[in-house]
Amino acid sequence: MRVVLVFLLLCPSVIFATTERLPDISPKLAIKSIHITTGVWPGFTEPNQQGAYFELIKLLFPDDTRLEVTYTGFNRTVKMVEEQQADMVLGVGLNESEQLYLSAKPFDIDQIAVLFKPERLRFEKPADLAGYQLVTQRGYNYEIVLGITTQSYEVDSITTGVNLVRTGRVDAFLVEKTELEGKHNVSQLEDMQLVFLAGEPIYIGFVKNERGAALKIWWDQQFQQHYQSGQLQTLYQQHAGMTLLPF
CATH class of the missing domain: 3.40.190.10 (Periplasmic binding protein-like II)
Incomplete structure (x- = not known):
């Protein structure tokens, strides 16, 4: 989900956020x-x-x-x-x-995945996707998270991204896996392949x-x-x- 510097997680691990010094505040929450x-x-x-x-x-x-x-x-x-x-x-x-x-x-953890038609895409690692025409969810900038240097198109909806792949207008859709699965069931994606890339x-x-x-x-x-x-x-x-x- 963006222009970020992250750890790519292939398995769960302990992660600590970088935080700055904050003022001491009572543990009682006055905000209602x-x-x-x-x-x-x-x-x-x-x-x-x-x-x-x-x-x-x-x-x-x-x-x-x-x-x-x-x-x-x-x-x-x-x-x-x-x-x-x-x-x-x-x-x-x-x-x-x-x-x-x-x-x-x-x-x-965001589950970063790629949706594509198998006949149009061949890759072994995320960086290999740099040679393809990609689309991603607006603001998520997963291509930067994955170390992909080529610029992707952005779409406002998952359905639009799916349709662009289905009609062959792009090679692949970088998408949050659980969001995609919440919008489209398996039968709606049977002509495509969804591969998890990183967390x-x-x-x-x-x-x-x-x-x-x-x-x-x-x-x-x-x-x-x-x-x-x-x-x-x-x-x-x-x-x-x-x-x-x-x-």
């Missing part, structure tokens, strides 16, 4: 309303605050916390928090933005002010406490598409 920005990701951030990511958020914040959610394109979600129009953005890469505080730990850890991004610092500290404390208690593991086991990295 949180404005969150996110895309609509089937099964994860559904309208009406349904989905796995919202279950995680509601687990970690106090029961009386009111959530205001803005659903928009990924580029816009990050920009809103950078411009202090919202408090939190979901799914940020490790070095996505210098204008955000990041959670101490990733809360999931990219993603974080919560917090607005870079005192309010955001308080939310980050609360999130980090609660994430660790719920991990130690086993509650995080229980939640993640209920959602096959989510990956909880070990502490």
Whole structure:
């Protein structure tokens, strides 16, 4: 999900976000309303605050916390928090933005995959895709994550990317695997091949002010406490598409 510097994960490992020194803030959360920005990701951030990511958020914040959610394109979600129009953005890469505080730990891993017609594509490693005409989800910039130097086209919807591959207008579609599978079932993709390439850890991004610092500290404390208690593991086991990295 973007122009980022990440570790490519072929298996789970311990990841630590680079954080800067924050002011000491009471562990009591005085903030009662949180404005969150996110895309609509089937099964994860559904309208009406349904989905796995919202279950995680509601687990970690106090029961009386009111959530205001803005659903928009990924580029816009990050920009809103950078411009202090919202408090939190979901799914940020490790070095996505210098204008955000990041959670101490990733809360999931993007499953970067490539969709293509077998007769049009031959590759052994991600860098081999540089010789092909690629399309990717707008703002995700997976080609940079994978070390692909050629520029790709961007599309606003997964369906558009799938159709471009199907009609032969591009050679391949770099896409988040779980998002694709949430939009299209196997039978709809039977004329194409989907291959997992790498994992990219993603974080919560917090607005870079005192309010955001308080939310980050609360999130980090609660994430660790719920991990130690086993509650995080229980939640993640209920959602096959989510990956909880070990502490």
